[in-house]
Amino acid sequence: MAHPSMLGFQDAASPVMEELIHFHDHALMIVIMVSTLVFYMIVTTVSTQLTNKYIIDSQEIEVVWTILPAGILILIALPSLNILYLMDEIDDPHLTIKAVGHQWYWSYEYTDYEDLGFDAYMVPTQDLLPGQFRLLETDHRVVVPMETPIRVMVSAEDVLHSWAVPALGVKLDAVPGRLNQTAFITGRPGLFYGQCSEICGANHSFMPIVVEAVPLKHFEDWSSLMLEDA
Template sequence: MRVSSDAIRAGLAGLAVALVAPKAEAQVFGGPKPGEIGFLPANGQIAEDMFWFHNWILLPVTIGISLLVLGLIVYIVYRFNETANPVPSRRTHNGLLEFAWTVAPALVLVVIAVPSFRLLAQQLIIPAPDLTVKVTASQWHWNYGYPKSEGGFSFDSLYVEDKDLKPDQPRLITADHEMVVPIGKVIEVDVTSQDVIHSFSVPSFGVKIDAIPGRLNKSWFKAEQIGMFYGQCSNICGIDHAFMPVNVRVVSQSDYEAWLVEAKKQFASSDRVDLAAAPLVNP
């Protein structure tokens, strides 16, 4: 069978388009994208300070020490090999060198410690919250409980399977119901677990805190950008650990108030257990 040159050109053109054209996929701002490395976009001062601490303190120190050690190894191999030194030295001590390799690491630790302590204090000292959301982990989903001042309701947030995803929803990290918070407000999250140890993590907010049965752990964030932000359980908690996505939607105050009206109608009469009201040990 003879194939015309026009058909060949058309086939090659179609192949080129298929290879070059980007695949249709959900556009994710506060979550991971294929082919990317590094941190997710920061949304809040805590996350920005964490990323700065990593990029401008930890990373230079790590690279500097690695290059120094590599340079010393190369120098030792070149300078003190058997060919260059047929008669080995019998020196066992060098006071100045021993002083240097004791003091230098201590100074490096001080450089790391100062901004590290400031960042830890920023994370652990929670300012007066505008909204407190209770997050209860279970195998394998999250429950978000809002206080009585907001309507006193709670709801489960479950993983959405691939077959149920909408075109604008990324796979593996989409939940059927997201935690909704207003922009520019201090949000305190009180985290606990109903069964085993989980970990509530939203990288864009700089939040990562363990959910432990019988214990209430607290963290906070203040979002500065509107959008959907994604996280996951970051503690291996069982067979479906990989299917515990965290979805937090940051909206304007007016949109948040409108969502509250609908959420109270949707979840207030739910027959779910109100985990937000469950008594817990708060050490």
């Protein structure tokens, strides 16, 4: 969960988010090295005899500043392609959840069960319980079993929305008439908060998402209780 004055990402709760954080750190180190090298060359050029035209017009330097950026792009591209394929991998999901965006709330269907579904609205500020977060808490949470492959299919009823949970490394557009899908695995129990990340109208900022990861036994108890109440 993010907190005031926080720098960086939230703690990763899925393997994909861990890889995204590692890639961010990898790319940031490259950016720092490139920025340092360019700054050094600028300072050196304006303050020493490197301004000599024979140095600036050197064929060797032109070869270096052509090959070096190409090598840097390869160092960035290879790990990013690996993560892209990892994020698109949906291999034998154990549970499928359909999330549909509306103005301005989410509705969910657990497609492996016949009658398990609900709408999730933001809890008004005056109804919040101690410990709950303003503008982030919902009246129904998306309960999932931890350490289990979960597939999420996302669509929208009216306008463009986006189903995003930063700690899980998930951000998927909800497009009317189209069904997009992604997958995630929660590596630990907990509550993971997100919001609609598409400007979808006046109440865009009031479409929170709460994913609750629990042990499998607790999920079975919850799903049985929800089916009895349906």
